[in-house]
Amino acid sequence: MLEIKNLTKFYKDIKGVENLSLHINKGEIFGFIGPNGAGKSTTIKCIMNQINKTSGEIYINKVLNDKNNVELKKIIGYLPDEVHLYNDLTVEQMLNYSNSFYEKDCSKKINYLVEKLNIDTRKKIEELSLGNLKKIGIVLAMMHEPKILILDEATSGLDPLMKETFYELLLEEKNKGTTIFFSSHNLNEIKKICDRVGIIKDAHLVSVETINELSSNNLEIITIVSNDADKIKKELNQELIREEDSKLKFIYKDNINNLIKLLSRYNIEKILIEEPSIEEIFIHYYN
Amino acid sequence: MLKRELRITKKGLIIWTSICLLLFFITYVTYFNMNGNESSKALKEMLAIMPDELLKMFNMDIVDIDTVFGWFKTEGYTFITLFTCLYSAILGSNILLKEESDKTIEFLHSKPITRSNIISAKIWCGLINILIMFTVITIFNIIGMSISNNLEIKLFLLLSLTPLLSALPFFFISMYISTFFKKTSTTNSIGIGFVFVSYFLQIISAISDKVDFIKYTSVFTLSDGRNIIINNSLNYLAILISITVVSISCYGIYRRYNNKELV
Numbered sequence: 001m002l003e004i005k006n007l008t009k010f011y012k013d014i015k016g017v018e019n020l021s022l023h024i025n026k027g028e029i030f031g032f033i034g035p036n037g038a039g040k041s042t043t044i045k046c047i048m049n050q051i052n053k054t055s056g057e058i059y060i061n062k063v064l065n066d067k068n069n070v071e072l073k074k075i076i077g078y079l080p081d082e083v084h085l086y087n088d089l090t091v092e093q094m095l096n097y098s099n100s101f102y103e104k105d106c107s108k109k110i111n112y113l114v115e116k117l118n119i120d121t122r123k124k125i126e127e128l129s130l131g132n133l134k135k136i137g138i139v140l141a142m143m144h145e146p147k148i149l150i151l152d153e154a155t156s157g158l159d160p161l162m163k164e165t166f167y168e169l170l171l172e173e174k175n176k177g178t179t180i181f182f183s184s185h186n187l188n189e190i191k192k193i194c195d196r197v198g199i200i201k202d203a204h205l206v207s208v209e210t211i212n213e214l215s216s217n218n219l220e221i222i223t224i225v226s227n228d229a230d231k232i233k234k235e236l237n238q239e240l241i242r243e244e245d246s247k248l249k250f251i252y253k254d255n256i257n258n259l260i261k262l263l264s265r266y267n268i269e270k271i272l273i274e275e276p277s278i279e280e281i282f283i284h285y286y287n
Numbered sequence: 288m289l290k291r292e293l294r295i296t297k298k299g300l301i302i303w304t305s306i307c308l309l310l311f312f313i314t315y316v317t318y319f320n321m322n323g324n325e326s327s328k329a330l331k332e333m334l335a336i337m338p339d340e341l342l343k344m345f346n347m348d349i350v351d352i353d354t355v356f357g358w359f360k361t362e363g364y365t366f367i368t369l370f371t372c373l374y375s376a377i378l379g380s381n382i383l384l385k386e387e388s389d390k391t392i393e394f395l396h397s398k399p400i401t402r403s404n405i406i407s408a409k410i411w412c413g414l415i416n417i418l419i420m421f422t423v424i425t426i427f428n429i430i431g432m433s434i435s436n437n438l439e440i441k442l443f444l445l446l447s448l449t450p451l452l453s454a455l456p457f458f459f460i461s462m463y464i465s466t467f468f469k470k471t472s473t474t475n476s477i478g479i480g481f482v483f484v485s486y487f488l489q490i491i492s493a494i495s496d497k498v499d500f501i502k503y504t505s506v507f508t509l510s511d512g513r514n515i516i517i518n519n520s521l522n523y524l525a526i527l528i529s530i531t532v533v534s535i536s537c538y539g540i541y542r543r544y545n546n547k548e549l550v
Contacts, residue, residue: 050396051548067545073399084390088295097291101398140394 001026001179002047002148007056009042015203016042020056022198022205024181029174031194031211032183039203040183041081044152047181048078060148074102077146081153083137087126091136094125098140106143113139116165130157138166148179155189167193188275220256223249224263225270232266251276288400292412296378300416303374307420308427310366315431318355344493346513356432356439360446364512367424368450372507373482375417375454379461380478381471382409383544388471392549402545410537413458421451445515452529453510457482459536460506466543506532 002024009016017039024030034040045051047058049067058065060072085094095114099106114121117135128136134157141149149170155163170180170193184190190197191211199206221241226232229246242249246269252259256273263271330353334342342348345361352358383406386392395405425447432438461478468474485505492502502508509525509532 045550048393048397050393050550052546068401068403070399070401073397076397078393078397080393082390083394085394086295086391098394098398100288101400 001028001061002030002181003059003062004043004047005057005059007043007046007058008054009039009046009051010054015039017046017200018203020200020203020205022208024179024196026179027174027177028196029170029180029182029194031190031197032181032200033185033187033190033197034200035185038200040185040200041152042203043200044150044181044183047150048076074144075147077141077144077149079134079137079141079149079151079154081156083133085125085133085136087124090122090124091119091128092121094136095121095139095143098143102144104144106145109145110139110143113142113169116169117162131159131162134158135162138169142169142173145176146178148181149173150181152183153185154182155184155186163189219276220252221249221272221274221276222252222259223247223270223272223274224268226266226268228266232263235262288404288408289411292382292408293415296382296412296416299374299378300420303370304420304423307367307370307424311363311424311428311431314358314363315355315434318358319434340494344490346516349513349516356443359428359432359443360512360516363428364446364450367447368453368507368510368512369482369486371417371420371424371450371454372457372486373479374420375413375458376461376478376482377475378413378416379458380465380474382413383462383540384465384468384471384474387469387549390550396549403541406541406544410462410540413462414455417451417454417458421448421454442515442519445519445521446512449510449512449515449521451510452525453506456506456509456529456532456536457485459533459540463536463539463543466540466547 002022004020004022007020008018020039020043022030032040032043042051046053046056047065049065060076063069063072065072086097089097095110099110113119117138119132119135119139123132125133125136134154138154141151155166158166167189170182174180182190182194191214194211196208196210197214198208224232225247227246229243229248233240233243233248236248236250238250238252240248240250331351334347334352337347339348345365347361350357350360352361386395386405396402425444428447429438429443432443457478461474461481464477464481465471465474485507488501489505489507492499492505492508502511509529511522511525514522
């Protein structure tokens with residue numbers, strides 16, 4: 001459905017993305033994850049033809065995604081990281097204006113999304129908070145029932161309950177066969193809704209894995225406080241994130257039971273097992 | 288899209304046109320209240336002490352301003368030209384770039400339209416606004432001057448519409464310049480500066496025959512009212528140059544914008 005071939009974008013001498021290739025299947029939710037400045041938004045801006053590619057091609061439904069291909073634009077729904085709309089309009093006017101670009105009546109879908117996301121359509125755009133603007137952005141992206149959704153940091157600004165509603169909407173779209181390109185820096189939400197995930201770092205696609213593969217990596221951040229810290233350190237033979245007196249912090253990749261067996265031989269004061277942040281994964285796992 | 292563009296530019300059009308009409312209204316009231324021979328004599332005495340260069344600058348060396356139509360041919364014409372050109376330059380600087388400056392281009396560009404569609408809607412909107420402004424001012428002046436009973440309709444219409452030969456190039460050139468920028472705050476200043484520098488160059492060129500060549504660097508030369516007053520006809524070369532400038536700028540706008548990085 002969406003194919004990116006050797007995409008490269010340089011901003012003068014600065015790398016945005018380099019030699020990125022991806023293939024996303026129909027009906028798939030593809031997570032695109034990476035730290036800030038890794039190249040996620042640059043990739044999306046290239047897909048949306050907002051910026052010029054240095055090299056490479058992007059195909060949608062095997063058709064070259066040229067910036068003047070109106071037919072392709074009809075089947076794309078786009079939600080930018082920051083939603084900027086016309087402040088002089090009310091929400092209802094904004095939605096009607098967006099509908100005017102399509103050759104069909106989107107009011108049924110608009111009403112469904114407005115109700116689901118609990119939007120007050122009488123408000124003026126300039127009165128809306130960032131979260132509410134994001135909700136309007138979601139309606140604008142989905143109202144014309146696109147075949148492919150390009151979402152850039154879609155849940156930033158949404159409260160936890162609204163995030164859950166949004167995940168439900170995405171799963172509904174997926175069940176209808178919509179392909180979803182979901183950029184995020186939140187590993188938990190990627191794990192929650194995506195089928196596969198592409199990990200981008202320093203303008204390069206580092207890895208593409210299924211969520212099952214990613215989960216089976218069993219990455220954990222372990223913090224141990226013990227008087228036997230030196231002995232544990234020697235026996236673990238693990239690169240540490242931090243070491244302070246009797247405190248050790250490290251990323252553990254193997255079966256957690258093996259670690260517990262090992263630690264059971266020592267006097268442990270405290271043990272903390274956490275899910276690593278995306279930055280910690282990038283620094284210590286994908287490095 | 289054009290409908291929305293017209294709606295959001297309506298307020299600016301009304302304000303600019305109203306200010307222009309207000310000035311003409313004040314002038315008409317002043318002339319209607321002038322006391323015939325006495326006022327005319329006072330005006331002539333005042334003009335007699337003015338330098339020849341200044342009189343030439345406003346065409347007062349070839350026109351008497353003791354009637355309202357006489358005033359229109361001199362200061363009135365200069366005012367319409369300067370005012371409509373300023374409006375056109377500011378409109379051109381803003382109309383396309385505003386979407387990028389306000390970051391609404393991300394929304395608009397994601398819709399099933401081409402970049403050329405966006406440009407065309409903006410250009411049509413600009414042209415409609417400029418033509419409405421000219422039409423309203425012309426109708427208002429016809430009514431105002433008809434009351435004074437000294438209107439030469441052909442010369443009046445020529446003078447009323449000739450400023451378009453400068454206003455349209457200002458609109459298109461400013462719009463083209465805006466495709467090199469990201470923020471309207473910069474292009475607004477450039478647009479206003481462009482009009483005033485151009486006007487200044489034309490004024491300098493009128494001071495002496497030695498610097499007459501400077502007029503060829505000014506867009507205002509395209510709407511030279513002096514030539515119309517003397518010959519009572521249009522300058523076809525100016526029309527041709529104006530159309531050429533508009534066409535080249537228009538081509539430049541489509542070419543630049545279609546390759547521009549919008550965010």
